[in-house]
Amino acid sequence: MKRIGIDLGGTNIVSAVIESQNGCHKVIGKAFCKTKAPRETESICDDMIGLCQKALEKSGSSFNEIESIGIGIPGSVDPENGVVNFASNLFVENWNIVDMMRKCMCSEKYSTDKELQKLADRVDIFIENDANAAAYGEFLAGGAKNSNNSVMITLGTGIGGGIIIDKKIYSASNYAAGELGHMVIVKDGKQCNCGRKGCWEVYASATALLKLTIETMKNHPESYMWEHSQELRKVTGKTPFESAILGDESAIKVINTYVEYLACGAANVINIFQPDCLVVGGGVSNQGEYLLAPLRKCLEGQTYSKNLKQVTKIVKAELGNDAGLIGAALLGAKL
Amino acid sequence: MKRIGIDLGGTNIVSAVIESQNGCHKVIGKAFCKTKAPRETESICDDMIGLCQKALEKSGSSFNEIESIGIGIPGSVDPENGVVNFASNLFVENWNIVDMMRKCMCSEKYSTDKELQKLADRVDIFIENDANAAAYGEFLAGGAKNSNNSVMITLGTGIGGGIIIDKKIYSASNYAAGELGHMVIVKDGKQCNCGRKGCWEVYASATALLKLTIETMKNHPESYMWEHSQELRKVTGKTPFESAILGDESAIKVINTYVEYLACGAANVINIFQPDCLVVGGGVSNQGEYLLAPLRKCLEGQTYSKNLKQVTKIVKAELGNDAGLIGAALLGAKL
Numbered sequence: 245m246k247r248i249g250i251d252l253g254g255t256n257i258v259s260a261v262i263e264s265q266n267g268c269h270k271v272i273g274k275a276f277c278k279t280k281a282p283r284e285t286e287s288i289c290d291d292m293i294g295l296c297q298k299a300l301e302k303s304g305s306s307f308n309e310i311e312s313i314g315i316g317i318p319g320s321v322d323p324e325n326g327v328v329n330f331a332s333n334l335f336v337e338n339w340n341i342v343d344m345m346r347k348c349m350c351s352e353k354y355s356t357d358k359e360l361q362k363l364a365d366r367v368d369i370f371i372e373n374d375a376n377a378a379a380y381g382e383f384l385a386g387g388a389k390n391s392n393n394s395v396m397i398t399l400g401t402g403i404g405g406g407i408i409i410d411k412k413i414y415s416a417s418n419y420a421a422g423e424l425g426h427m428v429i430v431k432d433g434k435q436c437n438c439g440r441k442g443c444w445e446v447y448a449s450a451t452a453l454l455k456l457t458i459e460t461m462k463n464h465p466e467s468y469m470w471e472h473s474q475e476l477r478k479v480t481g482k483t484p485f486e487s488a489i490l491g492d493e494s495a496i497k498v499i500n501t502y503v504e505y506l507a508c509g510a511a512n513v514i515n516i517f518q519p520d521c522l523v524v525g526g527g528v529s530n531q532g533e534y535l536l537a538p539l540r541k542c543l544e545g546q547t548y549s550k551n552l553k554q555v556t557k558i559v560k561a562e563l564g565n566d567a568g569l570i571g572a573a574l575l576g577a578k579l
Numbered sequence: 580m581k582r583i584g585i586d587l588g589g590t591n592i593v594s595a596v597i598e599s600q601n602g603c604h605k606v607i608g609k610a611f612c613k614t615k616a617p618r619e620t621e622s623i624c625d626d627m628i629g630l631c632q633k634a635l636e637k638s639g640s641s642f643n644e645i646e647s648i649g650i651g652i653p654g655s656v657d658p659e660n661g662v663v664n665f666a667s668n669l670f671v672e673n674w675n676i677v678d679m680m681r682k683c684m685c686s687e688k689y690s691t692d693k694e695l696q697k698l699a700d701r702v703d704i705f706i707e708n709d710a711n712a713a714a715y716g717e718f719l720a721g722g723a724k725n726s727n728n729s730v731m732i733t734l735g736t737g738i739g740g741g742i743i744i745d746k747k748i749y750s751a752s753n754y755a756a757g758e759l760g761h762m763v764i765v766k767d768g769k770q771c772n773c774g775r776k777g778c779w780e781v782y783a784s785a786t787a788l789l790k791l792t793i794e795t796m797k798n799h800p801e802s803y804m805w806e807h808s809q810e811l812r813k814v815t816g817k818t819p820f821e822s823a824i825l826g827d828e829s830a831i832k833v834i835n836t837y838v839e840y841l842a843c844g845a846a847n848v849i850n851i852f853q854p855d856c857l858v859v860g861g862g863v864s865n866q867g868e869y870l871l872a873p874l875r876k877c878l879e880g881q882t883y884s885k886n887l888k889q890v891t892k893i894v895k896a897e898l899g900n901d902a903g904l905i906g907a908a909l910l911g912a913k914l
Contacts, residue, residue, distance in 0.1 A: 416853035515758040518751035
């Protein structure tokens with residue numbers, strides 16, 4: 245069975261054909277272009293459709309085989325009505341994206357692609373918040389496979405959250421649940437963009453790690469991190485990890501501090517949800533066990549696990565950017 | 580339709596007959612005794628059965644009419660296997676309470692009550708954590724009625740949490756979810772009994788309010804709170820509220836500080852769950868709007884509610900101790 249998943253990001257648009265067989269889901273064709281927002285929403289839809297055609301071609305499939313389409317969007321999304329309420333990175337508000345996609349698919353310019361026009365009539369088009377779609381993808385085919393309840397955190401510019409409960413995305417009646425990054429862990433702490441002070445993401449996002457690293461380097465001119473990255477603008481999330489492994493004390497301190505804040509919020513999430521899996525994604529998670537082993541260590545004694553037969557597994561996101569594509573594509577699947 | 584709900588608390592055991600009609604659920608007979616733990620678990624079961632007989636008699640019903648039995652227990656409970664894993668206030672571990680209840684109901688001493696003995700064969704006995712049962716009761720018949728997703732917090736010795744998602748209790752695969760009180764809001768803050776530092780309940784439980792009040796009184800001998808309560812051991816959660824209303828500055832400060840911490844954790848819960856309702860229960864909630872109005876005010880700007888059509892309602896628990904009885908009784912209902 246084949247489906248189309250689209251990741252409509254602030255930077256790139258990616259379309260993919262996903263094949264599902266015996267409970268396995270994989271990307272068999274993919275195409276992308278730049279989002280170039282802000283621009284006319286119709287031209288975004290046209291690009292999404294064009295990318296679907298390309299991805300199909302690469303996968304050696306035809307539109308006739310496609311069962312449904314799903315789109316992941318970075319913002320507040322109303323899946324029931326097919327409307328993007330608000331997406332700051334796309335500069336859109338109250339965008340009836342599903343209706344517009346259908347109209348575009350049936351428009352004159354695709355009149356030679358009869359299968360595409362039939363597709364618009366034949367299949368459902370689903371939309372979902374991109375963090376939820378990624379969490380769903382990891383649940384279906386990645387780090388949280390075979391769990392019933394899982395929570396995914398994405399360590400990026402902020403901390404994104406996606407919640408799977410009873411094998412379904414939980415986004416609440418207003419589709420806005422899962423803002424795990426905006427859980428205050430340091431009351432009256434550092435200012436967050438959201439207006440609150442002391443949010444988890446101010447201390448434990450990839451951005452926070454970068455800031456902490458640069459700050460520490462400035463105070464420690466002797467640190468190996470200088471040798472590693474040459475200059476401050478070349479510092480990345482890898483800098484402290486790759487320096488710590490060589491015994492650099494400042495780098496070790498950066499990682500210890502970062503992991504302590506990461507664990508504080510993660511322990512909160514575990515005490516609240518007791519998920520089968522906590523999936524850690526985003527750029528920082530590429531450090532794998534260099535991040536996860538100290539994180540697990542730091543979580544010891546912080547989570548309510550006395551007399552419990554089953555405790556939360558802390559795992560790395562496995563699918564990278566494909567998680568959102570697979571999750572979006574499978575929104576329409578009856579699982 | 581009639582069911583039995585039992586609240587097996589650390590201090591009291593209460594049994595009640597619950598009548599359900601047209602989606603309304605109410606207590607029509609109730610009986611209680613002291614728990615007197617620690618003691619033999621068989622004698623606790625005997626007391627529960629005796630209280631069921633009394634409650635039935637008071638309600639003018641017979642065991643023949645009873646459809647199911649549910650028990651709420653303060654601890655870690657495995658509903659699937661009918662086992663209390665651990666309940667510190669009852670001093671029990673790995674207690675197969677459901678099996679024991681059935682055996683007791685069929686034992687010699689009740690041989691004259693044929694209906695009771697039939698009941699043991701005929702109906703299911705359900706168990707649940709008491710905070711979950713209370714949240715379920717408030718969802719079915721109290722403050723969170725007609726919602727799909729709700730979270731109940733109980734401000735008592737600690738802060739208890741109960742989560743209803745998609746009209747069902749959410750307790751995770753290990754039945755241990757919902758420890759909302761053990762969410763850290765002040766990293767490296769005051770020591771909590773759980774081992775962590777800075778947990779929400781250290782700042783916003785009824786116990787925390789009492790401590791803050793007494794501390795403030797000690798620093799403010801001029802406060803009206805002294806006149807209100809005469810001496811420190813007579814101070815209750817009411818003291819600052821009933822003094823603040825008269826304009827006492829220290830009392831107002833106590834309430835502002837308390838509500839600020841309460842709101843910090845409540846905003847976290849809302850940003851995570853976006854429930855239809857946040858139900859506030861426990862002794863402190865008896866202050867009603869004197870607590871909830873400043874809480875709502877303090878939550879403004881702290882919750883993610885931009886462009887949302889529906890935001891979380893902050894409501895008072897309506898059923899008091901009956902919430903747990905109704906929730907427990909209805910565990911067996913197919914709703």
